[in-house]
Amino acid sequence: xxxxxxxxxxxxxxxxxxxxxVFLQRITGLTNGNLSAHLAKLSEAGLVVIxxxxxxxxxxxxxVLTPRGRRAVNEHWRRLEQLRAGAxxxxxxSP
Amino acid sequence: xxxxxxxxxxxxxxxxxxxxxxxxHFLDLQGLRQVPFGIxxxxxxxxxxxxPLSREGIKATPLSTLLWMLAFVVTAxxxxxxxxxxxxxxxxxxxxxxxxxxxQRLAGRLIxxxxxxxxxxxxxxxxxxxxxxxxxxxxxxxxxxxxxLGIVCFWWYLGRSLNHYLVLAGLGLVLGVASAMGLPPAxxxxxxxxxxxxxxxxxxxxxxxxxxxxxxxxSLPEN
Numbered sequence: 001x002x003x004x005x006x007x008x009x010x011x012x013x014x015x016x017x018x019x020x021x022v023f024l025q026r027i028t029g030l031t032n033g034n035l036s037a038h039l040a041k042l043s044e045a046g047l048v049v050i051x052x053x054x055x056x057x058x059x060x061x062x063x064v065l066t067p068r069g070r071r072a073v074n075e076h077w078r079r080l081e082q083l084r085a086g087a088x089x090x091x092x093x094s095p
Numbered sequence: 096x097x098x099x100x101x102x103x104x105x106x107x108x109x110x111x112x113x114x115x116x117x118x119x120h121f122l123d124l125q126g127l128r129q130v131p132f133g134i135x136x137x138x139x140x141x142x143x144x145x146x147p148l149s150r151e152g153i154k155a156t157p158l159s160t161l162l163w164m165l166a167f168v169v170t171a172x173x174x175x176x177x178x179x180x181x182x183x184x185x186x187x188x189x190x191x192x193x194x195x196x197x198x199q200r201l202a203g204r205l206i207x208x209x210x211x212x213x214x215x216x217x218x219x220x221x222x223x224x225x226x227x228x229x230x231x232x233x234x235x236x237x238x239x240x241x242x243x244l245g246i247v248c249f250w251w252y253l254g255r256s257l258n259h260y261l262v263l264a265g266l267g268l269v270l271g272v273a274s275a276m277g278l279p280p281a282x283x284x285x286x287x288x289x290x291x292x293x294x295x296x297x298x299x300x301x302x303x304x305x306x307x308x309x310x311x312x313x314s315l316p317e318n
Contacts, residue, residue, distance in 0.1 A: 022191030
């Protein structure tokens with residue numbers, strides 16, 4: 001979740017019902033292998049569900065965020081916003 | 096240290112928020128799908144320029160000419176629909192698929208409905224009967240203002256970041272104000288022609304710029 005590409009994957013999935021492998025690859029800019037590794041980790045953690053199916057006789061990998069994944073991404077965003085606000089407060093002010 | 100943390104946090108947030116917007120509006124941003132319809136609207140504008148848009152004018156035109164024009168418009172819309180389907184398939188192949196939530200589908204249909212009403216209600220429900228019965232038109236091209244409002248709604252719906260829609264809405268506003276000054280003449284045929292041309296330009300320009308916005312974010316995978 002803390003890894004930027006995983007945050008992008010989970011945030012994108014949180015704003016739609018599901019997305020396929022090609023879309024996630026395009027939005028993260030990751031290679032097949034890297035994206036597969038990230039998705040496997042997220043799936044192991046129970047944050048996403050990976051469904052393999054056929055569309056017009058072509059294999060298609062669909063990824064769906066689980067309710068647990070949705071809670072986790074919402075919580076992460078809350079913390080990220082807090083961190084941003086905290087960093088703003090700590091920024092040295094010009095005289 | 097603080098600056099580094101803040102900077103990396105900002106980069107993460109910006110990247111993830113952009114991904115969120117693209118995923119939420121993936122179908123809406125597939126702008127090339129609407130370009131064929133924009134081209135058809137341009138040809139419809141040409142037909143409107145040729146066709147006499149009055150009861151007497153239509154009666155005076157040979158039936159065969161009217162049928163040819165009707166056939167042309169119907170065929171053009173059919174070809175545009177087919178082209179749009181092929182473009183959708185290209186987007187799927189190139190950028191993958193995103194399934195919208197029920198809420199997103201409803202919001203999309205609502206916006207499409209608002210856009211359709213913004214074009215049709217002022218021109219066909221208010222002005223056309225007024226022109227047919229009393230030979231009178233509204234002093235301004237009211238459809239341009241409602242279409243502007245529709246475009247602003249679309250801009251809002253897309254996340255308030257695609258500012259080319261504000262420019263298009265501004266253009267419509269300028270044309271609307273010009274129509275109040277008598278440019279073009281305040282008649283229903285001219286209002287219809289102007290609104291059709293404006294819709295065609297908005298569809299083509301908006302579609303191409305949406306496509307560019309989509310492509311700029313959906314980069315090719317790294318090596």
